Amino acid sequence: DAKTTQPNSMESNEEEPVHLPCNHSTISGTDYIHWYRQLPSQGPEYVIHGLTSNVNNRMASLAIAEDRKSSTLILHRATLRDAAVYYCILNTGNQFYFGTGTSLTVIP
């Protein structure tokens, strides 16, 4: 069974914020939440990660629910270059469990 659940696809207008949700109801106390994105014909690229507190970096923000059973990746202003598949991942010890990802389409 998948450890993370994401919508298959989402759309956003260019220059608008995007909220990508992820459910991870079986998360344990020491599991980190990671987000990666994958452009066509490329390997996944790190976006952000966190444990309990919300996190911000130059690419995105990560909002983690208080019970840690869900999280949301926030792209503050979507650009055409942000069109990709976004993966929500649980990092348990030395292993990273990928979900099936959300394909983000950015509409000009």
Add this chain to the structure above:
Amino acid sequence: NAGVTQTPKFRVLKTGQSMTLLCAQDMNHEYMYWYRQDPGMGLRLIHYSVGEGTTAKGEVPDGYNVSRLKKQNFLLGLESAAPSQTSVYFCASSYGPEGRSKKLFFGSGTQLSVL
């Protein structure tokens, strides 16, 4: 910086043939991973290594073997290829001490077709 380099980028095999995929990283990372990616299934972990000379099984290890003789290299072997092993294979590496989460750095992938 080269980062994580995978060779070859493409390969076509016949059923029963063997081959080795090479992953090399120049970031002095301790941990290395092999994933496969199939349509609609995300990435699944095949094998991983937490240091030179060590390997461990991931989610889908059957039909594959690995070796980590040098810290910078992680080899994935298929002894007798099967059509079910047609996939895109990604290598990744990471650093970080125990107890801290580790960011993964991925290679660009190997497209393998088994006929």
